[in-house]
Amino acid sequence: MNGFEIVVEVAPELGVFVGRRGESTPVRVDGVSSLGHVVESMGVPLTEVGGLFVQGRATPPAYVPLPGDRVDVRAVDxxxxxxxxxxxxxxxxxxxxxxxxxxxxxxxxxxxxxxxxxxxxxxxxxxxxxxxxxxxxxxxxxxxxxxxxxxxxxxxxxxxxxxxxxxxxxxxPWTRCTACNGLLKTATRDEVADLLEGGTQRSYDVFAQCADCARVYWRGAHHDRLEQMVADALAEFGAQGTPSD
CATH class of the missing domain: 3.40.50 (Rossmann fold)
Known part of the structure; x- marks a missing residue:
């Protein structure tokens, strides 16, 4: 079989794709295929690669490996x-x-x-x-x-x-329709009365409606569980950036 071997080290974070963590692995290449193709052939999607380095130098996926190359495959930042x-x-x-x-x-x-x-x-x-x-x-x-x-x-x-x-x-939180991804707008009980059952009309005062599919939302039985999910997400990751109009 023609070709030669290069040494590829995959970041530990990408070990799930190659069955090993942070090890240097000899990989046989054909001298024609790009480095990006070689990495994907090992099982690592390029969407997960934050950088390819050959002999410590940043290298594009289109690079064709040469004999003696040592490749470092890094995870995304x-x-x-x-x-x-x-x-x-x-x-x-x-x-x-x-x-x-x-x-x-x-x-x-x-x-x-x-x-x-x-x-x-x-x-x-x-x-x-x-x-x-x-x-x-x-x-x-x-x-x-x-x-x-x-x-x-x-x-x-x-x-x-x-x-x-x-x-x-x-x-x-609470600005998008979970059914269609449309944006929600506040709605009065009278505005959505035709879409509600009698018990819901009597029990709730605050409603939102999807501007795209017209689905109506209110603080129902599952709201406490969703509130906790939202609270946990905001506590760990915060509200990123400034809301746009």
Missing amino acids: RPQHIPGAPLRFLLDVHLGTLARRLRVLGVDAAYESTDIGDPALATRSAEERRVLLSRDRGLLRRRELWAGAYVYSDRPDDQLRDVLGRFAPELR
């Missing part, structure tokens, strides 16, 4: 800044709970409730300039993707902390 557009997210079909929790916190989080396929998701990410969140490594390798991030846990509580810690989005 946190918080991670995504230039080029306001911070907005797109979540795949498997992250519905995370999408709803982000929306409760006022984070712009589009979500596909049906499986529309990887090409369509990546294309939507590019067209709307949204950071695609997924646990699918293959999806995160698609070239048409605008920006993406791997969600490291399968537990919603940890997923939320992961995304908030990585991207530090502005938190504006």
Whole structure:
């Protein structure tokens, strides 16, 4: 087999992708493929790479490795800044709970409730300039993707902390519809009376309504649990930045 070996050291934070933590690994390369391709072939999505260094020098993914190269694959810095557009997210079909929790916190989080396929998701990410969140490594390798991030846990509580810690989005709780991601506006009882059952009309005075889908919200039975989630998020991550109009 033609080619030669280089030595690649993957950051401990990326060990989940390669089955080891912070070890130097000999990797056989063909002398033609780019370093980015080599790293992805090892299992590490480039969305998770904060920098590639060869002999200690910062190197682009397009670089073609040479004999004797020693490569350092570093994780992304946190918080991670995504230039080029306001911070907005797109979540795949498997992250519905995370999408709803982000929306409760006022984070712009589009979500596909049906499986529309990887090409369509990546294309939507590019067209709307949204950071695609997924646990699918293959999806995160698609070239048409605008920006993406791997969600490291399968537990919603940890997923939320992961995304908030990585991207530090502005938190504006109770401003988005958990059903469609639209913005909420305050509403009087009379304005939404036709959409409420009699018991709800009599029991509550404060309402909000989605400007897009018209869904009505009030402080119902599950509100205390959501209040605690919001309080925990604000205590750990704070309200980032200044709310915009």
